[in-house]
Amino acid sequence: MASVATVLSITLFLLLLQLTIFPRNVLSNPDQDPTSTDCTDRWIHIRRLPPRFNLDLLSNCSQYPLFDNFCPYLPNHGLGQKTHTRSLSWFRTDPSMLELIFHRRMLEYPCLTPDPSLANAVYLPYYAGIDALSYLYGPDVNASAEHGVEFFDFVQDDNPGIWARHAGHDHFLVMARPAWDFSQPLGNDPPTWGTSFLELPEFYNVTALTVEARAWPWQEQAIPYPTSFHPPSLALLESWIRRVRRSRRSTLMLFAGGGGVSATPNIRRSIRDECENSNATQNIGGHVKFCEVVDCSNGVCEHDPVRYMRPMLQASFCLQPPGDTPTRRSTFDSLLAGCIPVFFEDLSAKSQYNWHLPEEEYGEFSVSIPKEEVVFKGLRIVDVLMGIPRTRVEKMREKVLELMPRILYRRHGSSLGLRTQKDAFDIAVEGALQRIKSRLKEVAVETS
Structure with missing residues (x-):
């Protein structure tokens, strides 16, 4: 059962949800001048959904033991519990709560309209990732092709003019799991991993914001994993940046993660082998040691940011090898720590997060080393990183900040x-908004 605090949090969230019937920035701070916001081409309508598609799903937070009991991560509107009682910015945030976090922030968006006919985009506050749990880990595991069917029936039939106006092209939603978890081909028998939500033709027109996108579907776009750092003020953000800037980087490179223990050659195993064989104890290029491994096997780091943020603050480079999927939350943790990310394939970030991390700027804040060179050709990561001039490293860290x-x-x-x-x-x-605007223009040309 959910705790009393969790129930109260959900109740408050429901109360705030009701406020979205008002047309303007009803939840933003009172010190904001509403007339100062230019909403031209930025109006968004929030579809009002039955709670079975979002809030009711939270009441099942302890019913998926094969996944996790996610009740502890619901407080503070999905940010999770504070890392300690006096913390203002740091929380035990679970990435699967991104749908809640995003929904709560949408309620503060300055250009909300209750009139869908005036909206430039329509936001669907559907908790797709949480709803997927019953298909991934629960009783509906053999009915994964059904995920989203009931939801589509609702958005098409309830106030049908909203959907019919642009056949869903102006709709978008957030999915707090990699797109691969929603891309099981329809008709798979027996079913494989995932649901078929993104394979349903009914949703082909909807823009899906996911933590990891596939390379080919136009409607998918990766957005950053949520980290544990959620500052409430500019002063606290600037204070953290100052701490990151002055942090002494005594370790050349760090890997925070699990895996790499199998006999099969892979990049994580190569990283662990290189780190275990690096036993430098003298000052080399300004670093006391070459490499450090923070073992995060079995999810021990996921809700304990202190375990990995402190070592990241002391490292110059943070290694970001792919795992079960190409992307990692650790990429964004390392950026918050001022630790320069080292990627081993483009799918880990470069071809994913171009809205937030422009592709043409990757050389300014990250290092790319092909994993094949390391795994099969014996290239030492430490040699590559030691070969980067200190002045360039300093510039890269400033870009990270x-x-x-x-x-x-x-x-x-x-x-x-x-x-x-x-x-x-x-x-x-x-x-x-930009993608929807562009897509609507394309559709207008195609149908003219």
Whole structure:
């Protein structure tokens, strides 16, 4: 059963949801001048969904033991519990709560309209990733092709003019799992991993914001994983950036993660082998040691940011090898720590997060080393990183600090000063609006 605190959190969330019937920025801080916001081409209508598609799903938070009991991660509107009682910015955030986090922030969006005919885009507050749990880990595992069918019937039939106006092209939603988890081909018998939500033709026109997108579907776009850092004010963000800037980097490279213990050659095994064979204890290029491994096997790091953030603050480079899927939350944790990410394939970030981390800028804040060179040709990662001039490393870290506000999700109800800086949510909404605008123009040309 969910705790009393969780029930109260859900109740408050429901109350705030009711406020979306008002046309303007009803939930934003009172120090904001509503007339200062230019909403041209930015109006968004939030579809009112029955709670079975979002809030009711939270009441089942302890019913999927094969996944996890996610009740502890619901407080603070999906940010999770504070890392300690006096914390203002750090929470035990679970990435699967992104749908809640995004929904709560949408209630503060300054250009909401109750009139869908005036909207440039329509947001669907459907918790697709949480709804998928019954198909991935629960009683509906053999009916994965049904995921989304009831939801589509509702959005098409309830106030049908909203959907019919652009056949769903102006709709978008957030999915807090990799797109691969929603892309099981229809008709698979027996079913394989995942649901078929993104394979349903009914949703082909909807823009899907996911933590990891596939390469080919036009409607999918990756947005950053939520980290544990959610500052409520500009002062707290700037304080953290100052700490990151002055942090002493005593370790050349760090890997925080699991895996790499199988006999089969792979990049994680190569990283672990290289780190275990690196036993430098002297000052080399300004570093006391070559490599450190923070073992995060079995999810031990996921809700304990102290376990990995402190080592990241002390490392110059953070290794980001692919795992079960190409992307990692650790990429964004390392950016928050000022630790320069090292990628081993483009799908890990470069071809994913171009709204938040422009592809043409990757050489300014990250290092790319082909995994095949390391695994099969014996290229030593440490040799590549040691060969980068210190002046370039310093410039790369400054670029990381510059990008930091773009990849974090600030806390809801944040101060006016912080809201002058675009965060991951702002950029995702802006990107969705632009993509929908572009797509509607294409459809108009195709049908003319």
